[in-house]
Amino acid sequence: MGRQFNIRSKKNTISFQIDVKPLIITFLLMALTVSALFSGPGFGDPFFSPVEIGQSVFGIGNVGNEFIINTLRFPRSAVSLLAGFCLGIAGAILQGIVRNPLASPDIIGITGGAAVAAVSYISFFQDTFGIQWLPFAAIAGALLASLLIYVISWNEGVTPIRLVLIGIGISAAMQAGTMLILTMVPDYSASQAYIWMTGSIYGASWEGLRLLLPWALLIVPLIIMYSAILNVQELGDDTSAGLGLSVQKHRLVLLLSSVVLAGAAVSIVGTIGFVGLVAPHIARLLVGRSFSYLLPSAGFIGGLIVFLADIVARTAFYPSDIPAGIFTAGVGAPFFIFLLIKHRNKF
């Protein structure tokens, strides 16, 4: 343990213990995220400096730049950071409750469920009801998939290994379901849905940001408040029950919030894989295991990962615009293999 200090109210009714190093790192990550938000839109052709970007965003910049920055690139940076933030936190929660380093929303099929629902919504209902209900559809799909996984893996309790194995099975089924819908619908909707599915941020707009932000604002504070409970949960079911925690109830709340965050993020940016797996691991290396630091850091790191993947995806192969999901999988899958090798004696 590094340096730490305590904050107490007068009668000791409220007290915090604050570790200095993780706190600093968390703030550094936050600063990095903010600077990414204002420098990210600059990359590409033409290039803009952060100052120009700031000016444009607040409406005092060069009118010629305004379209590129305000309409095309800034929302894109913002959406990628926010979606990554949600995915990172969702992964951290999931790893905490199933106590399995290999768990993440995409591997155990939660994002797969969101994808099926979102693709059906885009294909069958979007023209009638408009895009604003898309997050609800995706979240509903994610909830259904996770319910299915949980129920099927239940056999006098849920063991993490069974959860992961069955999740992989469910995610294969979800993939097949998505492809099935794509082959059934007319070409126009199919291509729309396909673009969405590959995990691309290039359609990102202010509307996407508007749709995603409420969910993040709703869930994230709740989760930060719950971080103490997550810390206890990670000790194992018996220990946490012994410490006076109603394990099943809190696990349900945590699982639900993880699913909602993942579903909302997926509905906007498509299935960007492995972020929810990698971000919590990096965060744990940086700030340790305490969830009050781990959750925000995993979020910021997740955001930065998606942000970087998107920047590379749209600049490196210019003029092609490659889905960012390809890069996150390209980095994430080897990382997963590394984890598998590291924990080889556990499975």
Place this chain on the structure above:
Amino acid sequence: MSYLLKTNLSKIIGAAIAVLLFLSAFLSSLYFGQTAIVVDDIVQAFTSFNSSSINQLVILEERLPRAVLGSVIGACLAIAGALMQALTGNPLASPSIFGINAGALFFVVLSITLFSFTSLVQIMWMALLGATLAGVIVFMLGSLGREGMTPVKVVLAGAAISALFSSMTQAMLVLDENGLQQVLFWLTGSISGRSLDMLYPILPFIVVAVGVSMFMGNALNVFATGEDVAKNLGQKTTLLKIAIGVIVIILAGSSVSIAGAIGFIGLVVPHITRGIFGPDHRWLIPLCAVLGASLLVSADVVARLLIMPQEIPVGIMTALIGTPFFIYIARYGLTKR
């Protein structure tokens, strides 16, 4: 392990029924489809072919190749799955779970978009290369650690390798949009619209691989008692393992090079066959071939009829059939061993 048919006589009758099942699947594949056909058309197409009859053309040019390819690929994948399960002692082993399909698929896409290969033999060799690469990596990753190869590790490694190869496949396709049209059909796994000419260059390899596997029954039965026992009984287990590996790669790789990634046949069929005919590999391998062919051909017929006038790629059908199976085995089958 309990199974249905215990005496040799009942097994022979069972095998005859399996063959009948296959024949009826094959015939219904000729019969059902968007163009309505009467039985006379089928008979005439083979006895007195009349090139001005559209129905007969549809049978010979479209449905016959489809039925034949479906049979061959179904048989190949089922045998590959049975051999892999025998080799690893892992009930979840099969080409799609091992990432072999994804690896082969990536190399197929690579050879078309990047190297502009057009000859099917070249594509097949690339598919074999990809299948080998993915299979070996997953095998190695799965066998790490103190406990050796556990089903969970293999599945996880296979999932990771599949994800890696699929993301690279996607990248290739986004970079080369013209390529997408050519390879789209490999992606979902389909046996429609392929001509029999595709099969001929690969057929010799398949025939040899299938032929050899038919005669491996005794050796596999010995091997199934455990590697140490088999060694003490004088079996050259290393040689056997290499032979199995090569056969699996040929069967799975050439299937992918013709029809793309068709999953779960290799997982499902050996389990069904074992449940009916028992674990004796002398029965298991040939009957896997028959039942695998029947399953894929009938899945293809259903895929064709379900949402007429459109078709569902048969790879999607097999995935939808196979997943409940996978889940069942993951839940109940793993604890027995």
